[in-house]
Amino acid sequence: MAFHTRALLGACAVAALCAPATAETLTIATVNNGDMIRMQGLTQDFTDKTGHTVEWVTLEENVLRQRVTQDIAAKGGQFDIMTIGMYETPIWGKQDWLVALDDLPDSYDTDDILPAMRGGLSVDGTLYAAPFYGESSMIMYRTDLMEKAGLEMPDAPTWEFVADAARKMTDKDNEIYGICLRGKAGWGENMAFLTATGNSFGARWFDEDWKPQFDTPQWKETLSFYIDLLNEAGPPGASTNGFNENLSLFQQGKCGMWIDATVAASFVTNPDDSTVADKVGFALAPDTGLGKRGNWLWAWALAIPAGTQKEAAAKQFIEWATSKEYLDLVASREGWANVPPGTRTSLYENPEYAKIPFAKMTLDSINSADPTNPTVDPVPYIGVQFVAIPEFAGIATQVGQEFSAALAGQQTVDEALAKAQTLTAEEMEAAGY
Amino acid sequence: MARAVTNRRKALNTLIAWSIGLLIFFPILWTILTSFKTEAQAINDPPLFLFFDWTLENYAVVQERSDYMRFLWNSVIIAGGSTVMGIIIAVPAAWSMAFVPSKRTKDILLWMLSTKMLPAVGVLYPIYLLFIELGLLDTRVGLTIVLMLINLPIIVWMLYTYFKEIPGEILEAARMDGAALKEEILYILTPMAVPGIASTLLLNIILAWNEAFWTLNLTAAKAAPLTAFIASYSSPEGLFYAKLSAASTMAIAPILILGWFSQKQLVRGLTFGAVK
Amino acid sequence: MATQHSRSAARIMMAPAVVLLLGWMLIPLTMTLYFSFKKYLPLRGGDLGWVGFDNYVRFVSSSAFWPSVQTTLVIVGGVLLITVVLGVLLAILLDQPLWGQGIVRILVIAPFFVMPTVSALVWKNMFMDPVNGLFAHLWKFFGAQPVEWLSDAPLFSIILIVSWQWLPFATLILLTAIQSLDSEQLEASEMDGAPPLARFGFIILPHLSRAITIVVLIQTIFLLAVFAEIFVTTQGSFGTRTLTYLIFQRVLESQNVGLGSAGGVYAIILANIVAIFLMRIVGKNLDS
Numbered sequence: 001m002a003f004h005t006r007a008l009l010g011a012c013a014v015a016a017l018c019a020p021a022t023a024e025t026l027t028i029a030t031v032n033n034g035d036m037i038r039m040q041g042l043t044q045d046f047t048d049k050t051g052h053t054v055e056w057v058t059l060e061e062n063v064l065r066q067r068v069t070q071d072i073a074a075k076g077g078q079f080d081i082m083t084i085g086m087y088e089t090p091i092w093g094k095q096d097w098l099v100a101l102d103d104l105p106d107s108y109d110t111d112d113i114l115p116a117m118r119g120g121l122s123v124d125g126t127l128y129a130a131p132f133y134g135e136s137s138m139i140m141y142r143t144d145l146m147e148k149a150g151l152e153m154p155d156a157p158t159w160e161f162v163a164d165a166a167r168k169m170t171d172k173d174n175e176i177y178g179i180c181l182r183g184k185a186g187w188g189e190n191m192a193f194l195t196a197t198g199n200s201f202g203a204r205w206f207d208e209d210w211k212p213q214f215d216t217p218q219w220k221e222t223l224s225f226y227i228d229l230l231n232e233a234g235p236p237g238a239s240t241n242g243f244n245e246n247l248s249l250f251q252q253g254k255c256g257m258w259i260d261a262t263v264a265a266s267f268v269t270n271p272d273d274s275t276v277a278d279k280v281g282f283a284l285a286p287d288t289g290l291g292k293r294g295n296w297l298w299a300w301a302l303a304i305p306a307g308t309q310k311e312a313a314a315k316q317f318i319e320w321a322t323s324k325e326y327l328d329l330v331a332s333r334e335g336w337a338n339v340p341p342g343t344r345t346s347l348y349e350n351p352e353y354a355k356i357p358f359a360k361m362t363l364d365s366i367n368s369a370d371p372t373n374p375t376v377d378p379v380p381y382i383g384v385q386f387v388a389i390p391e392f393a394g395i396a397t398q399v400g401q402e403f404s405a406a407l408a409g410q411q412t413v414d415e416a417l418a419k420a421q422t423l424t425a426e427e428m429e430a431a432g433y
Numbered sequence: 434m435a436r437a438v439t440n441r442r443k444a445l446n447t448l449i450a451w452s453i454g455l456l457i458f459f460p461i462l463w464t465i466l467t468s469f470k471t472e473a474q475a476i477n478d479p480p481l482f483l484f485f486d487w488t489l490e491n492y493a494v495v496q497e498r499s500d501y502m503r504f505l506w507n508s509v510i511i512a513g514g515s516t517v518m519g520i521i522i523a524v525p526a527a528w529s530m531a532f533v534p535s536k537r538t539k540d541i542l543l544w545m546l547s548t549k550m551l552p553a554v555g556v557l558y559p560i561y562l563l564f565i566e567l568g569l570l571d572t573r574v575g576l577t578i579v580l581m582l583i584n585l586p587i588i589v590w591m592l593y594t595y596f597k598e599i600p601g602e603i604l605e606a607a608r609m610d611g612a613a614l615k616e617e618i619l620y621i622l623t624p625m626a627v628p629g630i631a632s633t634l635l636l637n638i639i640l641a642w643n644e645a646f647w648t649l650n651l652t653a654a655k656a657a658p659l660t661a662f663i664a665s666y667s668s669p670e671g672l673f674y675a676k677l678s679a680a681s682t683m684a685i686a687p688i689l690i691l692g693w694f695s696q697k698q699l700v701r702g703l704t705f706g707a708v709k
Numbered sequence: 710m711a712t713q714h715s716r717s718a719a720r721i722m723m724a725p726a727v728v729l730l731l732g733w734m735l736i737p738l739t740m741t742l743y744f745s746f747k748k749y750l751p752l753r754g755g756d757l758g759w760v761g762f763d764n765y766v767r768f769v770s771s772s773a774f775w776p777s778v779q780t781t782l783v784i785v786g787g788v789l790l791i792t793v794v795l796g797v798l799l800a801i802l803l804d805q806p807l808w809g810q811g812i813v814r815i816l817v818i819a820p821f822f823v824m825p826t827v828s829a830l831v832w833k834n835m836f837m838d839p840v841n842g843l844f845a846h847l848w849k850f851f852g853a854q855p856v857e858w859l860s861d862a863p864l865f866s867i868i869l870i871v872s873w874q875w876l877p878f879a880t881l882i883l884l885t886a887i888q889s890l891d892s893e894q895l896e897a898s899e900m901d902g903a904p905p906l907a908r909f910g911f912i913i914l915p916h917l918s919r920a921i922t923i924v925v926l927i928q929t930i931f932l933l934a935v936f937a938e939i940f941v942t943t944q945g946s947f948g949t950r951t952l953t954y955l956i957f958q959r960v961l962e963s964q965n966v967g968l969g970s971a972g973g974v975y976a977i978i979l980a981n982i983v984a985i986f987l988m989r990i991v992g993k994n995l996d997s
Contacts, residue, residue, distance in 0.1 A: 027654045032669045037498060055654035058499065058665035062944075063649065066961050070650065073751030073964060074561050076570055078653040091752065175840075185946040237839035237857040240943070248672040249840060252476070267671060273472070390752030394963025398773070401946040408860040408947060422772055430767055430968065431750070439806075447807040453799065454816035457876070461819055463843065464831050476841045479850075526726035529719030541727065543988050548734045549930045550980035554957040555973020558966050559740030582733040587927075589726055643824040645937045660824060667830050667941065674835060681827045692822040693815050700814065700881060705923045 023051040024313040030056065030083040031064050031300065034267070035133050035340045038330065039321060045329060046320045052313045061188070065393075072097050072305055079305060080314045084129060085188075086120040086299050086371070087386045087393070093128035099304040099311055101127045101318065108319050112344050117299050120371050129301035130322040133263060134342030136365035137196065137295045139283040140250065140268055141257040142276060145169045145176065149256075159200070159225065159286040159294075162257065166233035169256030178233035180255035181226070184242035185404040187396030192296055192385040193259070194403060195396070198222045200287045200294035202376040205387050205424075210380060210433045212424040214399075214417045223413050227406060239408040251275060259285055261298070262365055265358035266337050282361040284368065290376050296385035297369035299342070342366055391431045395424050461685075468492070468678035475674035491679035499662060501683055508658035508687075510573050511648070512641035515580035516634055519588045522581075524630075527592035528622060532604065542593065545586040553646045564651060571653040579651065580641045587640070588633055594705055595629025596622065628698065635692070635699050642688045659684045738977070745970035752964045764971035773955055778979065780864070781951040785932045785983075787868040788875060789925055795872075796879030796924065797917065801909075803880070804887045814884075821877035829941035832870045833859065837942075863947040870938050875931075879924045886920035887913065926987050933980050952976050 030036045036058070043054050057079070059067060068082045072092060084092070092098050104110055110118070110127065117131045139157065146153055149168040154161070166178030182193045195205065203218035213219065230238045233256075235249055243260060247267055250258045251274040258264070271277040285295035302321060304314045320326060327347055330339045336353050341362055347353050348363045374384045381387040386396070399420040406416035455462075466482070467475050474485045495501070530538050560579075561570075569575030599622060607621050623630070645660040652661055666673075666680040692699070745764050748757040768774060803814060820828065836842050837858035845855035858866045890913065898908050936953055943949045945958065956976060960969030 029653070032665045034670050037669075040498065056499075057653050057657070057661075059661070060664050060667045060669075062668075062940075063664045067650065067653075069752075069964065070557070070561060070961060074558065074565060076561065076565050078571055095752070095754075185944060235840065236855060237860060239860040239947075240839075240857070242668075244668050244670060244672055245838075247670065248476070251671070254840070263670075273671060390750070391963060394958060394965070397944075397958065397962055401944075401950075404860075404946045405948070408857070410860075410947060419772065426767075426771060427963065430965065431753070443806050443808070446802065446805040447809065450802050450805075450807050450813045451809065453802070454813040457873070458816040458819050460828070460831055460836065460873070461823065463835060464827075467835065478841075478846065480843060480846050522725050522729065525722035529722040533715050533719035535716070535719075541723070543984075545726070545730055546926075546930065546988075547981065547984050548730050550933065550977065550984055551734065551737065552934060552953050552956060552973055552976040552980070554936065554953055554960060555970065555976055556737035556741055558744065558960060558970070559737045562740075563736070582729060585726060585730060639822060643822075645824060645826050660826060663824070663826050663830070667826070672834065672841070674841070677830060677834065681831060684827055685823050689819065689822045692818070696815055696818060697811075699818070700885065705882060705927065 024310045025053045026080045028081040029079045080308045080310045089121045089129045093123040098128040129303035131299040131301045131343040133340035134299040135262045138365045143281045144279045145256045156284045162286045170233040177235040178256040180246040180258045183239040185400035189242045191396040191400040196296040196385040197294040199292045204375040214421040239404045262362040395427045464678045468682045491675045504659045504662040514577040516637040519581045523588040531596035573656045584637045591633040741970045749967040764967045768971045777952045777955040788871045791872040792879040799880045800883035818877040825937040829938045833942045863949045
């Protein structure tokens, strides 16, 4: 044991990252996504470099959100680092609940982080969370089925084309469904997709006076289009399908097209898990010619709650996990396709990475999303597929449940929109708008 | 002749009972089977029952990802500790209710049960703040106390019903012999109530083991039991039925085995005073 | 028999349990009451002052309130009905002579050992999934269109999952009660030529009434708090939002502690109405 400690200290003396402080044990809350699980597997590299050890609290996404929100709101101090998203960061940063990440060393190269990601994770120009991976959404489609339907997917299709293609690709007798979309209720599930899609149809959550807009024709068009499309060309049980369910359907070859997170591209092209790995093409999320596309912008990022006793060590971990060197480390162990995408400009300039089939489309999708100006008509909020106010998660989950029920055929589009309008107005009033 | 009829009836009973038993048990069996499949076999169409390549790979992956023993140990300590602590507090209370009943005994008993009606989600925030103040967040002690308090009413009630069935004459005889109160409880009542205490113990270990709200919300890394372990395997990216099954099997196996070994005890003792 | 001395001893012995439970009840209850009269939004700076009964009015007048009460009662009632009816039948069956009784009993009580989260995950993914679930395969095998359980029959699905978990408990208690039934009494009635149905109606069922009451009481306490099964399967969509789940959404998803606390107070009131109702019955039954 003593020898082990000395060995660590030796490693510590060599490593540039190392601080003179004593070895700490960091408690890190994270989500059980593939890239994070991989990071856990590589923790030893961090421990070798700095001497600090890590205790992981890995939770399913919904439970994680509930846990970290509860803890930061009550100032529980359970975690030294939290994995949070682009939605939480600006809200918590504004409250001074997070440690500002404005003193990272030059070697970390903050400017290398993609501008869209940096913007979404900053408050007034100060970075509050470092992106671990970033994503937008795009169309993933089956090249063979598209060909069979006699169509050719443009790089930037319209919704009209997508709907037409989906209907032509559908072959329900053989369990092939033209399009798979999120239907499971939740602000990060169906509402992420529908809010982003709404943007491309000219819809918005609130007008400039914070009045809910679900009574507008744009929302009616969005929701009717989505429900009709899924009813005709979607898989059974669409109203309970989230990211995971659709991923599995696509991997089993049951979806013609799937519009979802860009990170899914590495899963559907991985021959170990996917039966259609060599037949997948990519395109930008569709539009309706109004100037906005239906793609979102998201990052899972690492942040330090204010008040932690282990700030220095926590910063070292964030530097390690979101650095260029970490990307190289993953690439050397697991190949470039498994590197956490969407965070650094240098990654997309790397000729090795450019060989990955989905690299360019991912970058283009990320660059075409604009959280500060997400909609056709002006809005008072920031966020593409969300509204960066504390009440949004609660409201959108309930609205999502109404829309999900409409998709399941339990109520009409008009009923769902009317209920959404009422409950949003109720909640906004309760919050004091 | 009569014998033959009985046997035929017995065969019929056996057939029906076994079919129903297997049907009820099937979801668990299916989970265990799936945990030995590869991911591809787990979602094979048509489903594979027994003829697949049995593999331990999923267990290896789950173990590598999360240190199962640590979660297991926390579960054992928290479930066991809260139950033992609960019984120590409940035995005297149940004794006095059973043998020195007053007019209010039943009211107190029912009031105790009514504390279980406090909706956990409603009081999470106050309890969380309290735990921060007391430094009990993510400690086994804190969780043990909470689970003990949650199950205490059930423990008291179960013990009360067992004690009530012990005939009063035995006690009087003991008192004649000059037994002190302490001895009375220790040497006379407790041995007679052992089956009752044993089944109370079992039931409450099961309840504490499976409690998933407080155990998840009041822990982080150090005190997290198996309910938190399972929360890192539900809905990952992609549907990993085989790994989910392996993690599920690991989470329920210890209590399932305990339950099976002690089912006679549980069956004999689980009455809540239902038998009169 | 009880002397003054033993009375005071009894009081002392009862004290730890009573004091602990009193604390466990009063401290959170007081804090909940306190928050329920406040505008308390942790994400907007915490305590924003007293608001009187605003939270109470808002919670009940919200469009989600009454449906959630109804859902709660449907789930509790549905599970009780299924577990008691099937529990009685199973208990009678298991009481009959049969081969391998011990093993069958193990099979039947096994679901009770499974944590709610796990059972919800297993049912949702491996049985009710409309594409990969076993039910879907079964339906397809018989040439039927697979049912989308969690969206087409969400309440039924949740009742099914919860009943599966609680059926063993009901069966166990009812079985112990049946086993205590005087077999001579039964045999005598058999001799008299009483048909099985009459035997069931006039001897077995009355004998079980006490056990049934207890099953209903204990299960109700646990069923009012059902949470994991909903959180894992539907997350409250499709009309499966119970009062507990609604409070969860207010406190944790919307982070409105004041409003959620008011909801908590309503839930306590509802639970107590159910409890008083039940305890009237149980109280009577316990006396007999």
